[in-house]
């Protein structure tokens with residue numbers, strides 16, 4: 001980690017801040033993020049990010065890089081701000097009226113909150129897969145073709161056919177649906193619907209895919225398919241996944257970030273976080289003492 005950069009990023013008042021509730025119950029003082037929040041080859045850099053819902057601050061001074069072609073897992077107790085942080089990365093929080101984001105979020109060194117940035121184009125570059133599969137009430141084909149049509153990514157029907165097929169193949173769904181591309185997407189099983197949503201996201205050729213607990217509504221077989229898929233997807237995409245399953249984080253990610261009450265407590269190589277966490281709060285979480 002580059003010390004000089006870190007010093008610039010860290011809010012010097014942060015050590016002085018305290019959180020009475022946690023200190024009382026756990027007798028722990030907050031420190032700055034420990035570990036390696038910065039990457040040499042960052043796809044996204046978030047710097048001193050604060051997020052508020054009206055007067056409630058949900059994210060406190062988070063600085064974290066997302067490395068190109070990595071899978072990074074965001075973990076932490078319910079309500080710690082994982083989804084809120086994830087949504088800052090493609091301005092999904094814009095859709096929540098009372099939500100306000102402060103700090104810098106750079107995609108390939110460009111500020112995604114600048115006035116020049118079109119959020120619709122941004123979300124094509126930084127796609128999102130939600131917890132509950134949400135296919136459109138359209139055919140399997142039209143679900144996947146939707147984004148490419150809106151963004152004019154193909155010149156004719158045959159190119160669009162190829163793109164739909166390719167996206168379904170990459171999402172590991174093509175073999176199961178090739179004979180019923182014009183049947184409704186909503187008629188698929190939950191795990192298939194989630195892979196359809198992944199195909200829909202991939203079809204606009206994003207650079208980053210955000211996943212908010214993408215497998216939490218799925219059975220173990222469907223979950224295993226999604227996890228396998230993530231391994232393949234990271235060749236072409238950068239993936240940020242929120243998960244409640246520590247086993248899943250350990251299986252799919254190279255780096256893990258541990259959030260606690262809106263703060264980024266620790267980030268490091270996934271193996272290290274799970275076998276040898278540096279911060280007491282991380283240790284308490286992974287050993288199941290809260291969360």
Ligand SMILES: Nc1ncnc2c1ncn2[C@@H]1O[C@H](COP(=O)(O)OP(=O)(O)OP(=O)(O)O)[C@@H](O)[C@H]1O
Pocket residue numbers: 053058076077078079080081082083084085096
């Ligand atoms: N739309 C919203 N309006 C107001 N407050 C919100 C909103 N969404 C989240 N919050 C608050 O922000 C904080 C962080 O919530 P967030 O949903 O980001 O946590 P999380 O880590 O994703 O939790 P979970 O694991 O339960 O999904 C919580 O205190 C929550 O109540």
Ligand SMILES: [Mg+2]
Pocket residue numbers: 082083084212242
């Ligand atoms: Mg959440």
